[in-house]
Amino acid sequence: EAGVAQSPRYKIIEKRQSVAFWCNPISGHATLYWYQQILGQGPKLLIQFQNNGVVDDSQLPKDRFSAERLKGVDSTLKIQPAKLEDSAVYLCASSPNRGGGRARETQYFGPGTRLLVL
Amino acid sequence: AQKITQTQPGMFVQEKEAVTLDCTYDTSDPSYGLFWYKQPSSGEMIFLIYQGSYDQQNATEGRYSLNFQKARKSANLVISASQLGDSAMYFCAMRETQGGSEKLVFGKGMKLTVNP
Numbered sequence: 001e002a003g004v005a006q007s008p009r010y011k012i013i014e015k016r017q018s019v020a021f022w023c024n025p026i027s028g029h030a031t032l033y034w035y036q037q038i039l040g041q042g043p044k045l046l047i048q049f050q051n052n053g054v055v056d057d058s059q060l061p062k063d064r065f066s067a068e069r070l071k072g073v074d075s076t077l078k079i080q081p082a083k084l085e086d087s088a089v090y091l092c093a094s095s096p097n098r099g100g101g102r103a104r105e106t107q108y109f110g111p112g113t114r115l116l117v118l
Numbered sequence: 119a120q121k122i123t124q125t126q127p128g129m130f131v132q133e134k135e136a137v138t139l140d141c142t143y144d145t146s147d148p149s150y151g152l153f154w155y156k157q158p159s160s161g162e163m164i165f166l167i168y169q170g171s172y173d174q175q176n177a178t179e180g181r182y183s184l185n186f187q188k189a190r191k192s193a194n195l196v197i198s199a200s201q202l203g204d205s206a207m208y209f210c211a212m213r214e215t216q217g218g219s220e221k222l223v224f225g226k227g228m229k230l231t232v233n234p
Binding site for chain 1: 155164219
């Protein structure tokens with residue numbers, strides 16, 4: 001079974017530029033997550049999709065960040081314009097999330113995109 | 119308030135020895151889940167082990183076991199017979215359920231180095 005795919009793996013941009021990240025979850029996984037992991041910290045959830053609907057985007061800086069999951073499969077995360085503090089690893093994860101109290105379902109993470117804003 | 123606390127910034131262990139990584143958590147929910155992930159230098163988060171709040175026994179997965187002490191709100195990861203490939207960052211996480219969404223809240227992580 002193929003894992004979560006992300007691209008690009010690395011990106012360097014200057015502040016005020018825009019950037020987009022792409023994620024392809026594990027086939028059949030209904031739930032997709034985007035996390036931001038700043039150096040020295042644990043991942044922080046930015047946005048969660050259930051199929052193609054947003055479930056939680058409470059920690060997404062909506063003035064500059066946007067995300068979509070068209071057709072309930074692939075997802076893109078965009079930053080426009082980027083700031084220095086956006087330098088981080090952006091992790092995408094997916095889970096089956098079949099509900100019904102399946103408490104042991106974990107999230108499967110992709111390799112991440114390392115963003116450096118200069 | 120910090121919900122997941124990992125106080126050890128780094129640990130060193132000799133190959134083949136056992137090591138315990140500490141994690142304490144804070145929640146008022148009676149039902150919750152605790153996870154441990156490994157993050158090697160490649161950056162991918164790798165799921166290691168899960169403990170449910172109502173599980174009667176401590177979770178085990180191969181060389182990984184979880185020392186779950188509910189009253190003390192701790193969920194320490196024990197790695198037996200350390201291997202060089204165990205050198206990585208380790209994150210403890212708790213699943214939160216709010217308004218129909220489930221999300222993981224991570225600790226700051228700790229770095230484990232296994233010496234030959």
